[in-house]
Amino acid sequence: IAAERESVNAAKRAERKQQLREKKRYEELQRLEKERQAEIRSYKGLMVSEKMTSNKQIATISKSLQELEEDFM
Numbered sequence: 001i002a003a004e005r006e007s008v009n010a011a012k013r014a015e016r017k018q019q020l021r022e023k024k025r026y027e028e029l030q031r032l033e034k035e036r037q038a039e040i041r042s043y044k045g046l047m048v049s050e051k052m053t054s055n056k057q058i059a060t061i062s063k064s065l066q067e068l069e070e071d072f073m
Contacts, residue, residue, distance in 0.1 A: 039045075058068065
């Protein structure tokens with residue numbers, strides 16, 4: 001009877017450990033997905049300083065605002 005009880009307890013412990021591992025894995029996947037969604041919503045990828053131009057840089061090109069707007073369109 002004691003051996004039978006011990007085997008049942010061992011099976012329950014193993015099942016709990018498996019459930020805990022699955023829960024941790026699920027939570028980690030949720031955290032990674034949340035971070036990925038936050039990255040998508042942020043402007044971090046769009047706001048790259050190498051692609052930005054300042055007003056001084058535009059003035060040195062010596063294009064008028066009209067020409068710049070035409071180029072933009």
